[in-house]
Amino acid sequence: MGRRGHKPQQGSGNRVRLWGRHAVTAALANPERTVRKMWGTREALAALDLPAEMTVVFADVADLGRMVPGDAPHQGLVIEADPLEDVWLGDLLAQGAGDRRPLLVLDQVTDPHNVGAILRSAAAFDALGIVTQDRHAPPESGALARAASGALETMPWVRVVNLARALEEIAEAGFWRIGLTGHATRTLAEAIGGQRVALVLGAEGEGMRQNTEAHCDELAKLPISGKVESLNVSNAAAIALYAAVSGAA
Known part of the structure; x- marks a missing residue:
């Protein structure tokens, strides 16, 4: 099972357009990423060590602003x-065999800013993926790459x-699947034991679907105050990752 079928946005053909210093420099540093073309101001480009074969176009701020959505920085x-x-x-499960890094599973979380922020937290807490x-x-x-700040x-x-099938495969790999729900x-903290943990989070508002909950080994909640109904899913993911990493230490 992989990630086929997704379509990159705002690029030419099948390409994806990224912007911002962290997202761009991380893409340039990633040997698995093929960068086809770059636009930049002279000042911003001067700070980069670019390969000679890179296609670079000098542009002013206004030109770049027309290449990205709205007020994107x-x-x-x-x-x-x-x-x-x-x-x-x-491949990911085999790569993580023998270590205790947590895995994050997102059930229909569609907002790119939330998924980007979750990627950033996953990188910060050294999640498996x-x-x-x-x-x-x-x-x-x-937008997702900028929210991820290089973690994409x-x-x-x-x-x-x-x-659901993926959750079964995750269980077969030895993970204890904990679904987060209010x-x-x-x-x-009570649900995390000595085993490898897969944290399952649903979309903000709707939460996990019933079939997703049915494929968790246990349901658990974050001990938040009654003053708020719930947390943003990216905030909940960050807290859950910290709890998982702390529990495994």
């Missing part, structure tokens, strides 16, 4: 690149056709 740099290659779930559905997750895009290039992201009776 491009910081003087825009690139077009090929999408990243598929990451396969079986994230798993999403292919059709109900955002594609690679400039470093954090393995598996897209699967069938999330109606659980136990807290996440």
Whole structure:
């Protein structure tokens, strides 16, 4: 199972357009990423060590602003690149065999800013990777890459056709699947034991679908105050990752 079928946005043909200093420099540093063309201000480009074969076009701030959506902060740099290659779930699980890094599973989290922020948190807490559905997750895009602040290039992201089947494969690899939901009776800290953990989070508002919950070994909640109903999914993911890493230490 991989991440086939997603379509990059805002690029030429099948290419994806990325912008902003962190997203661009991370893409340039990623040996798995093929950058086809770069636009930038002279000042921003002067700070980069670019390969001689790179196609570079000097542009002013106004020109770059027309290449990105709305008021996107491009910081003087825009690139077009090929999408990243598929990451396969079986390969990721085999790669992580024997370690205790947590895995994140997202059930129909579609907002690119949330998924980008989750990628960033996953990188910060050294997660094994994230798993999403292919059709109900955002594609690679400039907005997602900027929210990820470089983590799009470093954090393995598996897209699967069938999330329930993927959760079964994750269980077979030895992970304890904990679904985060406010109606659980136990807290996440109580649910985390000595085994490898896969944290399953649903979309903000709707939460996990019933079939996704049915494929978790246990449901757990974050011990938040009654003053708020719930947390943004990216905030919840960051807290859950910290709890998982702390529990494994």
